Amino acid sequence: xxxxxxxxxxxxxxxxxxxxxxxxxxxxxxxxxxxxxxxxxxxxxxxxxxxxxxxxxxxxxxxxxxxxxxxxxxxxxxxxxxxxxxxxxxxxxxxxxxxxxxxxxxxxxxxxxxxxxxxxxxxxxxxxxxxxxxxxxxxxxxxxxxxxxx
Amino acid sequence: xxxxxxxxxxxxxxxxxxxxxxxxxxxxxxxxxxxxxxxxxxxxxxxxxxxxxxxxxxxxxxxxxxxxxxxxxxxxxxxxxxxxxxxxxxxxxxxxxxxxxxxxxxxxxxxxxxxxxxxxxxxxxxxxxxxxxxxxxxxxxxxxxxxxxxxxxxxxxxxxxxx
Numbered sequence: 001x002x003x004x005x006x007x008x009x010x011x012x013x014x015x016x017x018x019x020x021x022x023x024x025x026x027x028x029x030x031x032x033x034x035x036x037x038x039x040x041x042x043x044x045x046x047x048x049x050x051x052x053x054x055x056x057x058x059x060x061x062x063x064x065x066x067x068x069x070x071x072x073x074x075x076x077x078x079x080x081x082x083x084x085x086x087x088x089x090x091x092x093x094x095x096x097x098x099x100x101x102x103x104x105x106x107x108x109x110x111x112x113x114x115x116x117x118x119x120x121x122x123x124x125x126x127x128x129x130x131x132x133x134x135x136x137x138x139x140x141x142x143x144x145x146x147x148x149x150x
Numbered sequence: 151x152x153x154x155x156x157x158x159x160x161x162x163x164x165x166x167x168x169x170x171x172x173x174x175x176x177x178x179x180x181x182x183x184x185x186x187x188x189x190x191x192x193x194x195x196x197x198x199x200x201x202x203x204x205x206x207x208x209x210x211x212x213x214x215x216x217x218x219x220x221x222x223x224x225x226x227x228x229x230x231x232x233x234x235x236x237x238x239x240x241x242x243x244x245x246x247x248x249x250x251x252x253x254x255x256x257x258x259x260x261x262x263x264x265x266x267x268x269x270x271x272x273x274x275x276x277x278x279x280x281x282x283x284x285x286x287x288x289x290x291x292x293x294x295x296x297x298x299x300x301x302x303x304x305x306x307x308x309x310x311x312x313x
Binding site: 086089095099107109110114 | 264
């Protein structure tokens with residue numbers, strides 16, 4: 001997934017959480033970059049017709065930006081699900097963030113053939129926990145079981 | 151791939167190679183099932199040869215990747231489970247005709263090529279020291295990538311001849 005796609009995904013998730021424009025500072029925090037870098041990328045996204053920036057309010061995705069963001073989010077969900085369900089990686093969220101830049105939609109498409117993704121995807125993605133809600137439910141259940149066993 | 155992406159540890163490298171192994175498993179399983187399930191009339195000798203070569207090559211690539219992972223300072227993953235999972239998935243699929251088979255093979259080879267190319271770029275962009283010698287690592291991955299490129303050319307050639 002390229003850098004622009006990672007940004008539109010982050011803006012999309014912030015918009016979902018805030019139910020409004022994504023603040024530049026929050027975007028910089030989510031992307032772990034400086035506000036200046038986030039601003040620079042917002043300018044690039046605007047010039048590509050993917051986002052609109054309003055001073056003091058924040059950045060909002062255009063319809064085309066939303067489509068790109070949802071595709072990127074699906075790719076991200078595939079990576080998380082693949083790590084969690086196929087490779088049995090406990091820290092799948094942290095590793096998905098690491099792997100996100102190197103797994104493009106073509107590779108994700110192949111990985112998707114062996115993961116059982118929910119038909120709601122990417123609407124089942126929970127921005128608060130940074131994971132598909134179904135994966136989270138599984139994790140919560142597993143933790144509860146472990147605690148019960150202890 | 152994102153500009154500036156770097157592989158910085160044995161762990162990260164192993165994870166990427168594991169993904170490579172799964173992609174190879176997918177190629178192998180699909181080629182095998184296409185070969186097994188389509189009628190003799192639908193698959194002529196040229197396509198049968200292509201599929202059996204693809205399956206053999208993927209198995210060989212997978213083994214080369216596994217040998218690299220074995221030498222890295224990481225915990226291994228039981229690949230028998232992954233093999234069973236991929237097998238279960240492809241036991242149920244069947245392409246409609248040889249056009250579908252060729253297109254599928256082309257996607258497989260292109261995806262694998264792109265993947266190895268990205269991984270090599272990410273290794274070369276990093277200064278990290280891996281347990282395995284960097285030159286040897288890149289040379290192995292580059293050899294696999296080149297074989298994928300040959301595969302793309304071969305499938306493209308067959309597709310063009312049949313147009």
